[in-house]
Amino acid sequence: MTSMPHTFQVDLRGLVDLLSHHLYSSPRVYVRELLQNAVDAITARHALDPAAEVRIRLSATGGRVTIEDSGIGLTAAEAHSLLATIGRSSKRGGDSAAEKIRGLESTRQEFLGQFGIGLLACFVVARQIRVVTRSARDPQAAPVEWLATDDGSYTVRELPHEARTEPGTTVVLEPRPGAEEWTTAAKVEQLARDYGSLLPYDITFDDRQGDGQGDGHGDGLRSVTDRPPVWERAFPTPTARRVALAGHCAQLFGFTPLDSIDLDLPVAGVRGVAYVLPEPTSPAHRSGHRVHLKGMLLTDRADNLLPDWAFFVRAVIDTDTLRPTASRENLYDDETLSAVRDALGARVRTWLAELAASEPERLAAFLRVHHLGVKSLARHDADLLGLMLPWLPFETSDGSMSLEEFAAAHTEIHFTRTVEEFRQIAPIAAAHGLGVINAGYTYDADLLALLPVVRPELKVVELDAGAVTERLDPVPTSAELALAPFLATARTRLEPQSCDVVLRAFQPVAVPALYLDDRQARQERDRTAALDSADSLWSGILGSLRGSAPRARLVLNHNNPLIRRIAALPDEALTATAVESLYGQALLMSQRPLRAADTTLLNRAFLGLLEWATHPADTQEDQK
Known part of the structure; x- marks a missing residue:
């Protein structure tokens, strides 16, 4: 029986271009669409006849891709109407790619499992699609052949009853030039396993030579599905x-x-x-x-x-x-x-809680690798933080340990916001019993802010210069009075840097000076810098903001022999240059950003010391 050719009610070439370049990431999806149509056809057949045989067989031989199912099948009228519907639906949204995609999505939701978009999607690899189908709804109807090409035309004709004796559908794809790589047996089987391993019906792949409609026996027939998961x-x-x-x-x-x-x-x-x-x-x-x-x-x-x-x-x-x-x-x-x-x-969180409660060894092994992920979760979950306190590692002035261990030794917990600040202060803090945690790593500051919610008896504060200075040993009054001229010279010299000078005795002895500041001190320093470069209006505003904010401190170590030798220098100018050098060295050790004024001071101190080292007599004469 013959049939007149028909034309898709859609620009097929434009539709294929849309599918290839705007909707699908790869031509590989054509296998998924073939499987989806077959599975939905089987589902529809089961709804009609629960005792019906289930069969989906995929093959790729001689360059062709064939899929055959025992599903619901189609009549000639249904083949016509579905394709016509696709044509109309693809135009409903307008002319833009986004609007056409919305139209395709609407069509897919309505006709999923029938030829629809799934069949047209095969044109991304095929130049011709041949479908032989027989309807299970109308057992008396003749089989139907639907034959379409990528020029936008298709024919529908009835076949003799012996062309297909049972309900179902067979789809055969002829690859387009350049798409052969997607239709090889190895590629088709791999894609079928990738997409269809968990599908609810048994799917087999047949790579034997022939039309793909053999009896299902032999080494060439392999199962694609692997159920249950x-x-x-x-x-x-x-x-x-x-x-x-x-x-x-x-x-x-x-x-x-x-x-x-x-x-x-x-x-x-x-x-x-x-x-x-x-x-x-x-x-x-x-x-x-x-x-x-x-x-x-x-x-x-x-x-x-x-x-x-x-x-x-x-x-x-x-x-x-x-x-x-x-x-x-x-x-x-x-x-x-x-x-x-x-x-x-929540399920992942429950798994963590179960490990903490019953399998601490497995939890410890997990946290050695993924403590960052747990910290990220715990910063928004006080209960989980409380649960993880014995396990989450932190860098502290007492070494690497959990917050639980650290809190047992320190009821007042100080923290630094940068890794550099922690590494400068940690050895000194440890020597003087000050508990400091490095909160410069990802999420640690957030967790410490949440810690008092979990452990209300703990006090968590950001480390400031005053707290460190108070923990360092004071120098005897007599010794400090003896060094008063030296300290006065040092304070005068560092006043332009907004830095105070204090004298303490601390460990380790090898550290001659320690530069300390905190957030408030940095803000005050930034305000002063802005004041120096501002116009008259902003100078007045910024000047009015000046309060009693603490300033940075240069803490000189009285235990260090170099400090005592500098304090004993008879030349005030050399003493001042040496103090500037101590300030610069301590600033560099703190790894804080250098201001222009700091760079100038460092250069001046370095060159000044070179002058004293190479021409001490001339330098002293110049000072006179």
């Missing part, structure tokens, strides 16, 4: 299950996990597992999770499935509730996904 299988022991999950992770993601976390949310229609990475990863890293939608792989790059703080896991899930994007290659970020994301995050 490994996380839903029964195992004799927890250890056996853990080993099986580790093997699944290695096969899927390419690494052996530290641990696995079940992500079973029956109410949300989500089932799966999260694998803990064995190596540290950046908090800024966006993990690519695998998401299956009703068994079909949706994406292996979902970065919005879990909370950002859970960057230490890679997840694979199957869901029947989350909404896909128009391309069916990612998840639509709506309220449902937000709720699922929170619930999955």
Whole structure:
């Protein structure tokens, strides 16, 4: 029986270009569309006849790709109407790529599993598509052949009854020039396993030569599906299950996990597992999770499935509730996904709590690698912080230890906001019993701010110059009076730097001077610098802001022999130059940014000392 040619009610070439360049990330999705149509056809057939045979067979021989199913099938009228509907729907949104994509999404939601967009998507690799189908709804109807080419034309004709004796559909793709790599047997089988391993019906792949409609026997027929998912299988022991999950992770993601976390949310229609990475990863890293939608792989790059703080896991899930994007290659970020994301995050948090309560060794192994992720979570969760206090490591003036251990020795906890400040002050603080934590690392300052909520008896304050100075040993009054002229010279010389000078005795002896400031001192220094460069109006405003804010301090170590020798110098000018050198050295050791005035002082002091070293007599004569 013959049929007149028809034309798609859509610009097919334009539609294929839209699919290739705006909707789909790769031609590989054509295999997914073929599988999806077959699965939905089977589902529809089961709804009509629950006892019907289930069969989906995929093959790739001689350059052709063939898929055959025992699904619901189509009549000639249905083939015509579905394609006509696609033509109209693709025009509803307007002419822009975004509007056309919205039109395609609407069409897909209405006709998912029938020829619709899924069949047209095959034109990204095919120059011709041949469909032979027979309807299960109308057993008396003749088989139908639908034959379409990439020039935008198609024909529909009835075939003799013997052309297809059973209900179902066979689709045959002829590849377009340049697309042959996507239709080889190895590529088609790999894509079928990737997309369809969790589909609810058995799918086989046949790479034997022929038309792909053999009897199903022989070495060329292999199963594509692998159900149930490994996380839903029964195992004799927890250890056996853990080993099986580790093997699944290695096969899927390419690494052996530290641990696995079940992500079973029956109410949300989500089932799966999260694998803990064995190596540290950046908090800024966006993990690519695998998401299956009703068994079909949706994406292996979902970065919005879990909370950002859970960057230490890679997840694979199957869901029947989350909404896909128009391309069916990612998840639509709506309220449902937000709720699922929170619930999955809670599941990861529960896993941490369970480890802390019953398996501390596994928790310690995890934290050695991923303490940053837990800190990121705990800074917003006081209960979790309290739970993790014995485990989370911090750098302290007493060494690396947990907050629990540190709090046992110090009821008043000081912290520095920069790593450089901590490293300068830590040895001195340790020698004088001052408890200091380095909060210069990611999340540590946030956790310390939350610590009093968990442990109200603890006092947590930012380290300031006064607190350090008070802990250092005072110099006997007689010794300080004897050094009064030296201290006066030093204070006068450093006054332009907004820096006070104090004398203390502290350990280690090798440190001659210590530069201390705090946030208020830095703010006052910045205000002074702005005042010097401001016009008259702003000078008045900035001047009125001056209060009694503390200033930076240069603490001279009376235990250090160099300090005592400088204090005994008979020449006031040389003493002043030496003080400037001490200030510059202490400033450099603190690793703080240098102001222009500081750089000038350093240069002057360095050159001055060189002059004294090379021409002491001339320098002294010049001073006279």
